[in-house]
Amino acid sequence: MTPFIKKAFSVVCHQNPERTIIIDGHSMMVCARCSGIYAGVLIASLAVVFYGKIFLKSNLPFYLLSAPIAIDWLLVLLGIKEFSKITAAFTGFLFGSIIFLYFYSSLNKKNRNK
Structure with missing residues (x-):
């Protein structure tokens, strides 16, 4: 399963080993910047779930x-x-969180206009 997942992530990330975060001896599937983006999306989505509409x-x-x-x-x-x-992870986190919030806002804007 891991080779399939790694291949899937290779479409959106260069997966350079020198730029990958290593946790407990295991490399992440994506680079530090992409890891930050995914973390930002996750945290922003949780913020929307727990704090309501943003x-x-x-x-x-x-x-x-x-x-x-x-x-x-x-x-x-x-x-x-x-x-x-x-x-890279921090700037990726900022970018991922704001991208998610704009995506969420645009979906809600479309739903309000129906």
Whole structure:
């Protein structure tokens, strides 16, 4: 089952072993940045379940929480800074959480218009 799951994740993640979080000697199936994105989606979805509906009316939160991942990725790509698993996971977390909240808001907006 693990090779199938690893192959499925390879479609969305480079799975570079040097950029993968290792827990108790086991590598995650995705890199630190993607792990952060998935964690952000999970935590944001739990927040919606436990705290009720969250609606985003402005694009400002999207820009503010998407900027760190874009800046970090660009600085690493250009060789200005070294890759950090912690920074990648944190910026991924911010991005994953805001993407989920906008997705959730757009679904609810469509349902309200029916």
